[in-house]
Amino acid sequence: MIQGKKFKIGTSPGQELQDKIADVIARHMSVFAWSSADMPEIDTDFLCHRLTMDEKVRPVIQRRRKLNEERCLVIKEETQKLLKAGHMGNSVPQVVSKRGIGE
Numbered sequence: 001m002i003q004g005k006k007f008k009i010g011t012s013p014g015q016e017l018q019d020k021i022a023d024v025i026a027r028h029m030s031v032f033a034w035s036s037a038d039m040p041e042i043d044t045d046f047l048c049h050r051l052t053m054d055e056k057v058r059p060v061i062q063r064r065r066k067l068n069e070e071r072c073l074v075i076k077e078e079t080q081k082l083l084k085a086g087h088m089g090n091s092v093p094q095v096v097s098k099r100g101i102g103e
Contacts, residue, residue: 002026005034037085 002025009018025032033039053059067075082088 003029005029035081037081040086
């Protein structure tokens with residue numbers, strides 16, 4: 001742990017190399033993003049995920065995954081972090097009828 005930040009180097013490098021890496025990290029703490037809130041100036045055009053779908057293909061509803069309580073809590077916490085940092089927003093899904101889009 002360096003300056004209250006936790007990181008993993010791995011076990012492959014020897015202790016001397018691990019110490020050198022930790023020293024570099026300690027000297028350059030300001031260049032690392034430790035959370036999504038540390039990256040407010042990232043362009044959303046670069047960051048956003050978009051799905052392109054062929055209008056001729058019929059969408060299929062996937063089976064809902066059952067997650068245990070611990071995972072649900074982690075997902076909610078991470079989602080709140082992204083919302084607070086402005087990296088994620090609420091969007092209204094487009095409703096698709098059985099006949100097609102917009103019908």
